[in-house]
Amino acid sequence: MDINRIHCENGDKCMNGLHETSAGRISKQPHRMGSLREVKVCLLGDSGVGKSSIVQRFVTDTYHDNISPTIGASFMGKTLQVGNESFKFQIWDTAGQEKYRGLAPMYYRNAGAAIIVYDITNQSTFDLIKVWVRELHQHGPENICIAIAGNKCDLEDLREVTERDGAAYASEINAVFGETSAKTAKNISEIFIEISKNLPPLEFEKYKQGVIQVDSPKKNKRKGCCK
Amino acid sequence: MATSLHSNQISAGQEHAPGGSQNPVLVTKDSYEELEEDLSLDVDQSRPRHASGVIAEIVESRQHSEVDSNQNNAAVDYPATDQQVKGITADTNHLSLGDGQLTDESEVFVEEEEQRLRSGSVLQTVEKTKPAVVEEDIHSAAWKKHKKHIFILSEAGKPIYSRYGNEDKLVTLMGVIQALMSFVQDDKDSLRSVVAGGHLIVFLLRQPLMLVAASSTGESQQQLFLQLRYMYNQILSVLTHTQLNRIFEQRRNYDLRRLLSGTERFLNSLADLMDSDPCFLLTAVRGLPLDNTVRDVIGQSMQSAKVKDLVFAILIADGQLVTLVHMKKYILHPADLHLVINLLKASTSFETSDSWVPLCLPNFDSSGYLYSHISYLDDSPACLLLMTVDQMAFKEMENCKQKILEKLKKHNCLAAIKDSVKRGSYTCQEVGISELRHFLYKNKSTAQFTAPSWGAPYSDPAEQERLFSLYRFVHQKVHNPARPLKILFYVGSHESALGWITSGFELYAVFSPLTTKQVAILAVNKILKWIKKEEERLFILNPPEY
Numbered sequence: 001m002d003i004n005r006i007h008c009e010n011g012d013k014c015m016n017g018l019h020e021t022s023a024g025r026i027s028k029q030p031h032r033m034g035s036l037r038e039v040k041v042c043l044l045g046d047s048g049v050g051k052s053s054i055v056q057r058f059v060t061d062t063y064h065d066n067i068s069p070t071i072g073a074s075f076m077g078k079t080l081q082v083g084n085e086s087f088k089f090q091i092w093d094t095a096g097q098e099k100y101r102g103l104a105p106m107y108y109r110n111a112g113a114a115i116i117v118y119d120i121t122n123q124s125t126f127d128l129i130k131v132w133v134r135e136l137h138q139h140g141p142e143n144i145c146i147a148i149a150g151n152k153c154d155l156e157d158l159r160e161v162t163e164r165d166g167a168a169y170a171s172e173i174n175a176v177f178g179e180t181s182a183k184t185a186k187n188i189s190e191i192f193i194e195i196s197k198n199l200p201p202l203e204f205e206k207y208k209q210g211v212i213q214v215d216s217p218k219k220n221k222r223k224g225c226c227k
Numbered sequence: 228m229a230t231s232l233h234s235n236q237i238s239a240g241q242e243h244a245p246g247g248s249q250n251p252v253l254v255t256k257d258s259y260e261e262l263e264e265d266l267s268l269d270v271d272q273s274r275p276r277h278a279s280g281v282i283a284e285i286v287e288s289r290q291h292s293e294v295d296s297n298q299n300n301a302a303v304d305y306p307a308t309d310q311q312v313k314g315i316t317a318d319t320n321h322l323s324l325g326d327g328q329l330t331d332e333s334e335v336f337v338e339e340e341e342q343r344l345r346s347g348s349v350l351q352t353v354e355k356t357k358p359a360v361v362e363e364d365i366h367s368a369a370w371k372k373h374k375k376h377i378f379i380l381s382e383a384g385k386p387i388y389s390r391y392g393n394e395d396k397l398v399t400l401m402g403v404i405q406a407l408m409s410f411v412q413d414d415k416d417s418l419r420s421v422v423a424g425g426h427l428i429v430f431l432l433r434q435p436l437m438l439v440a441a442s443s444t445g446e447s448q449q450q451l452f453l454q455l456r457y458m459y460n461q462i463l464s465v466l467t468h469t470q471l472n473r474i475f476e477q478r479r480n481y482d483l484r485r486l487l488s489g490t491e492r493f494l495n496s497l498a499d500l501m502d503s504d505p506c507f508l509l510t511a512v513r514g515l516p517l518d519n520t521v522r523d524v525i526g527q528s529m530q531s532a533k534v535k536d537l538v539f540a541i542l543i544a545d546g547q548l549v550t551l552v553h554m555k556k557y558i559l560h561p562a563d564l565h566l567v568i569n570l571l572k573a574s575t576s577f578e579t580s581d582s583w584v585p586l587c588l589p590n591f592d593s594s595g596y597l598y599s600h601i602s603y604l605d606d607s608p609a610c611l612l613l614m615t616v617d618q619m620a621f622k623e624m625e626n627c628k629q630k631i632l633e634k635l636k637k638h639n640c641l642a643a644i645k646d647s648v649k650r651g652s653y654t655c656q657e658v659g660i661s662e663l664r665h666f667l668y669k670n671k672s673t674a675q676f677t678a679p680s681w682g683a684p685y686s687d688p689a690e691q692e693r694l695f696s697l698y699r700f701v702h703q704k705v706h707n708p709a710r711p712l713k714i715l716f717y718v719g720s721h722e723s724a725l726g727w728i729t730s731g732f733e734l735y736a737v738f739s740p741l742t743t744k745q746v747a748i749l750a751v752n753k754i755l756k757w758i759k760k761e762e763e764r765l766f767i768l769n770p771p772e773y
Contacts, residue, residue, distance in 0.1 A: 047489060056579065068576045069489040072584030072599075075621070093580070099465065099486045103585065106618060 036079070036086045039199060041192075042107040044132045045117035046125040047096030050151040053182035054117065055093045058192060063183055070095040073107060080192055087196045105139060113145040113195045118166075120150045120179060121158040126166070133173055143200030147176035147191055154181040244731025245759035246670035246677070246766040252551050253512060253674040254560040254590070259706055262452055281557060282595035285616045289536055364396040375442040377458060377498055380405060382435050383480045388458075388491065390498050394484070404439050408432060420448050431455040435475035436462070445696060447703035450508070454501050457562065460589040461497050464566050465490050468593035496573035497566075503695065504546075506568075508702055509733065511669045511676035512561050515547035516652065519763035521643045526550045528634035530771040534627045537773065538597060539614040545648045546572060548675075548767060549609060555772045560590035561674045571610055577601050581628070583621045586614070600624035604632050607641045608648045652680040658757050660750045664722060666736040667698060668758055670766065677758065677765045693721070698735055701726040705733075716744050725751055 043051040052070050057063055059078045073094045080087045092107040094100065108114050116132045118125040129148060136144060148170045150161060163179055170177030176194045180187040363370040370392050378397070379388040384405035386394035394401070408430055411418040421428040429451040431438040438455040463471065466486060474481050501507045517525075529540045529552045539559055542549040546568050553559060566588070571577065585596035600613040600621060611631065613624045635641050655665055658679065665685060669676040685691050697719065705712045705726045715726040718740060725747045727734045736751050758765065 052576065060579075068492065068574045070576050070582075071489075071570075071574060072582055074576065074580040074582040075625070076580045095489070097486075097489045100585075103618075 036088055038088045038090060039112040040090045040110060041113045041115060042092040042094060042111050043115045043117060044094060044104060045096055046128045049096065049117045049119040049125050050182050051096065051117050052093050054149065054151060054180060054188060055091055057182040057185055057188045072100060080196065082193050082196045089192060108136060108140050110141055111144055112199050113147060115147045115149055117149045117151050119152050120161045121152055121155050123160045126161045145195055145198045145200065146173065147195050149191055150179040151182060153179040153186060154184050244670055245755055246675060246762045247672045247731060248768045251673050252767050252770040253564065254558050255672055255674045259449060262449060263708065280594065281592040282616050285538065363392040365400055374444050375440060378404060378439045379458065380437050381475065381483060382437060385480060385482055387483045388494055404437065408437055427451065429455065433459050435472065446699055449706065450699060450703060457497060457501060457507065458494060460562065461494055461566060463589040463593055464587045467587040467595060493569060493573050497569045500569055500572065505667050505678065505698060506565060506676065508699060509667065509669045509676050510561050511674045512564050513547045513677065514675050514765060514767045515544050515549045515647055516764050517549065517643060517647055521640055522550055522767065524638045525635060525640050526552060526771045528631055530773065532627045532630035533773050534623045536615045536617045536620060537613060538616060541567065541612040542609055543568060543571060544609045544644050549644060550767055550770060552771050552773060563588035563590045567612065578603050581625065600628060602628055604635065605641055607645050609641060609644045652678065654682045655679040658754060660753050662738045662742045662746055663750055664737045664739065665694060666734065666754055669733040671731055673766060675766050694737065697724055697737065701735055716747060723747065727751060
């Protein structure tokens with residue numbers, strides 16, 4: 001397996017503040033403050049907790065009661081203005097089912113932020129977020145901003161996880177926390193705004209960017225196997 | 228009253244089967260022949276998997292070319308990412324269901340699941356899409372009334388899937404099935420079918436799974452086998468053969484429903500689709516009627532946007548194939564395309580955003596996944612699938628899709644597709660044969676078929692069902708392995724039907740019940756002429772290649 005290729009293909013070129021101009025020519029200009037910053041965000045969590053609903057609410061401001069489960073993962077983009085900075089969120093909405101777990105690394109690699117979602121009406125989904133946090137700490141990017149969302153907070157009478165438990169765990173691991181409801185839109189854009197404030201500093205990305213520039217011209221030299 | 232005729236009564240030449248093509252877009256091997264081969268291997272269970280290792284082959288050739296290019300450039304080391312890369316290499320061919328996960332963590336998950344069941348959480352109600360049906364069990368009258376049941380269980384007798392009713396309540400039935408099958412298996416034999424009253428019960432063993440269909444629809448054993456094979460392939464398309472085997476090697480009593488959760492809807496929709504869509508019966512794909520100039524432009528747009536490692540690019544609208552571009556060496560099997568069409572039919576989650584889905588195409592390579600970029604183009608009914616062997620290539624596929632989309636927009640192709648979908652298939656009247664009510668025509672050299680829309684008197688779903696079972700009846704008669712027929716003319720109380728098989732095509736035509744043999748034969752010749760005239764619009768004849 002070609003290390004260089006993987007290295008430059010994994011989306012570094014598109015998410016760490018680099019302007020992608022063409023496959024082989026990547027702008028050397030890093031983002032300045034006040035300009036558009038691209039952020040890769042991935043949503044993790046058990047199936048049925050409402051990851052897709054959260055993304056749908058955030059991106060298109062709509063909500064559907066009975067959406068079919070995500071297969072694999074889906075991708076959406078949305079630009080958000082926070083203060084005088086713009087953030088272009090590139091959101092990976094992953095499938096929660098166990099069989100797709102093996103794919104998760106591909107989505108959180110090089111991500112600026114991860115939102116781990118649980119369902120406040122289901123204790124076992126809350127227990128699962130610890131597994132995800134552990135995995136992110138072990139295999140995820142070093143400076144990834146973790147956010148924890150307790151979704152379905154409109155279903156107060158079915159609650160199994162208290163807000164205090166959620167908040168306590170989040171502060172223990174230094175994560176952004178919010179109880180959300182994709183149905184009522186509560187805290188949905190707030191959690192993204194909060195993420196934008198807690199992103200890893202740009203200096204880190206500049207360093208990474210240097211790495212890419214060394215090998216990025218190689219992209220052009222790749223040979224096809226199937227002309 | 229079935230009468231067989233002599234083929235020389237029919238004048239049309241077989242060499243010029245309308246809709247034929249030199250470069251087929253799909254694998255054209257007859258699935259009934261395949262089935263025979265398949266079943267003959269049943270006993271020793273050493274069924275060779277189709278073209279296994281194709282994905283590995285593609286990945287390998289890619290790696291070779293990369294190593295070459297690498298040697299020309301000074302290799303740069305990135306210790307930080309080295310390990311990740313290794314992980315990815317190991318993952319390219321299968322979703323890592325980490326070994327540890329199966330043994331240690333899975334215990335945790337079992338507990339979790341039990342908890343979930345006990346707490347009766349919201350999730351449960353979300354997952355069961357048909358709560359009314361789920362309540363049925365073996366004693367309820369409604370359950371017994373269903374025309375076709377399909378059961379899937381593991382060799383250990385654990386329920387995996389039932390078309391109707393909750394599997395948990397059918398444990399005893401699954402136990403009986405398992406006992407029956409393994410009893411016969413003990414004698415190094417295999418149980419094929421049992422006739423019980425009006426029901427035909429068919430058993431298919433695909434280690435480590437057992438599949439059973441119990442039907443009162445009058446379908447033949449072969450037809451039911453074929454449907455069970457589709458169900459099996461649907462499970463493979465989610466898990467791959469390799470992973471399925473590994474799971475059961477590690478734990479023979481594993482509850483597979485855990486891994487399949489969320490995909491029951493695909494099994495359900497596949498079972499429903501097989502009862503209504505002739506494409507499964509014919510193992511052929513229906514092309515969307517389009518002007519051939521438009522289709523060529525679409526094909527060229529897709530071809531010119533080629534990126535590395537792209538194996539198949541498929542454009543589907545409304546369950547019909549618009550066009551397909553494939554790597555020169557690899558051809559798609561229609562049965563695999565049926566699974567893709569079923570995937571799109573059964574899930575609405577692709578409509579809202581671009582998806583990245585690992586998909587195993589069992590007839591292409593049952594040991595690994597093709598990673599598929601799935602997107603509906605510009606809110607049109609046209610859905611583009613880009614399939615690659617590279618798990619990390621989402622961005623490349625996204626760019627490729629953008630290029631294709633721009634070109635299609637520029638040439639107004641999306642509008643043409645939209646129009647065609649809106650207009651639907653042609654009516655039987657357009658063919659201009661007064662006695663003709665409906666027909667199915669399959670060209671064998673392209674594995675594509677065409678049929679008019681369900682016009683009167685078949686606008687009613689119940690009538691459609693009756694017509695479909697007539698087609699199935701004629702089909703099973705001409706495909707009878709003991710006594711295959713070339714031509715069959717059948718007169719029933721509601722209509723008469725003609726089935727005609729040549730080396731180039733299969734044609735099934737339905738007429739009013741008083742139509743005579745001679746009139747019917749004249750009519751089918753006219754149908755062939757009409758199809759010949761329209762073949763460029765109805766069939767995909769010159770698909771571009773990568």
